[in-house]
Amino acid sequence: MILDNFGISTTKAFEPKANSALLVIDLQNDFCPGGALPVANGDQVIEPLNRMISHAHKNEQSVFLSRDWHPLNAKHFKPTGNWPIHCVEDTPGAEFHSSLKYLGSDYVVSKGTDPEENGYSAFEGKTYFRPLDEVLRYFKVKKLYIGGLATDYCVKNTCLDARKLGYIVYLLTDTCRAVNQKPGDEALALNEMANAGVKFTTTDEVIDKAR
Numbered sequence: 001m002i003l004d005n006f007g008i009s010t011t012k013a014f015e016p017k018a019n020s021a022l023l024v025i026d027l028q029n030d031f032c033p034g035g036a037l038p039v040a041n042g043d044q045v046i047e048p049l050n051r052m053i054s055h056a057h058k059n060e061q062s063v064f065l066s067r068d069w070h071p072l073n074a075k076h077f078k079p080t081g082n083w084p085i086h087c088v089e090d091t092p093g094a095e096f097h098s099s100l101k102y103l104g105s106d107y108v109v110s111k112g113t114d115p116e117e118n119g120y121s122a123f124e125g126k127t128y129f130r131p132l133d134e135v136l137r138y139f140k141v142k143k144l145y146i147g148g149l150a151t152d153y154c155v156k157n158t159c160l161d162a163r164k165l166g167y168i169v170y171l172l173t174d175t176c177r178a179v180n181q182k183p184g185d186e187a188l189a190l191n192e193m194a195n196a197g198v199k200f201t202t203t204d205e206v207i208d209k210a211r
Contacts, residue, residue, distance in 0.1 A: 021141045022056040023122060024049055024065045025148025025155050027100050030086040030093035032149075037086040039150045043097065045175045048203040049147055050101045052172065055207050057103065062139055064132065065102055066122035066148070066158070069094060069110040076118050089113070107135065121157035123165065133165055143168040145206065147175025152189040163196045174202045 030036040032043045056063050068087035070076060077085050087094040096102065107127045112119025119125065123132050136144075144167050146159055155176055162169045171193060178186035194200070 018059055018061040019140050020143035020145065021062040021064060021136060021139065022052055023144050023146045023148075023158065024053070024063070024100075024102070025122060025146065025158055026066055026068055026087075026150075027097050027148055028067055028087050028093065029095055029097055030068075032097050035086070036093050037084055039177045039179055042149050042177050043099070045147060045149065045177055046097060046099045048172070048175045050099075051207065052145065052147065052175065052203050053100075053102055053106075055203075055210065056145075059210065062141065063102065063106040064109055064122070064127065064136075065096065065100075065106055066109040066111055066125055066132075066154070067094060067096065068112045068119060068154075069125075070112045070119070071115045074112065074115045076112060076115075081118075087112070120154050121161045122154070123158060123161040136167075141167070143170070145170045145172055145201075147172035147203075149177060151176040151178035152181075152185040153179060156189040156193060159193050159198045160196050163198060169198045170201045170206070171198050172203055172206070173200050174204075 027046065027049065031039050053063055069089045070087055072088050075081050077083055109122050109125040109127045109132050111122060111125030117124065125132055127135055144162050146155060146169060148155055159169050159171055180186055
């Protein structure tokens with residue numbers, strides 16, 4: 001492992017060289033079946049995301065994995081917030097799903113660490129104590145491939161923030177599932193992302209195009 005003068009650890013094998021990156025959103029135990037706040041069929045996105053992670057590594061793209069990392073006293077939780085207690089820092093529910101095949105050289109982005117904030121967007125989080133946007137710009141990333149949980153909350157907010165910051169954004173639609181607290185929430189989220197300039201694609205399309 002190398003710790004460069006920016007304070008980011010890399011390995012020679014996986015130091016990113018491409019101007020695109022993969023951003024995996026909140027593939028944590030509490031958001032998968034059996035968790036405290038499960039997204040229906042949330043575990044079905046793991047297989048295509050694993051293929052995207054492998055594809056990114058082969059193409060020298062950096063991989064970022066966001067996670068909710070809430071303090072127990074977060075206002076995000078009921079009764080003051082909208083959600084049951086989930087993804088509390090340093091608990092099994094906050095761990096990435098055991099089937100997610102990421103590497104130690106990938107970058108973990110912790111968000112929702114402030115008890116006063118929801119932390120829906122990965123751009124509210126930090127990796128190596130640096131804001132995600134700052135690290136992406138350090139790696140000269142201009143294009144983001146995004147997938148994970150959930151389409152109508154953290155995925156949507158991350159995509160919208162990425163567009164506001166000027167990134168080219170591709171949503172991997174086969175790697176997302178929605179909460180749908182209200183019927184139609186997923187469709188509304190997709191429409192909002194499309195209107196913001198997010199491009200829709202799939203894992204197969206990305207990998208096949210690179211061959």
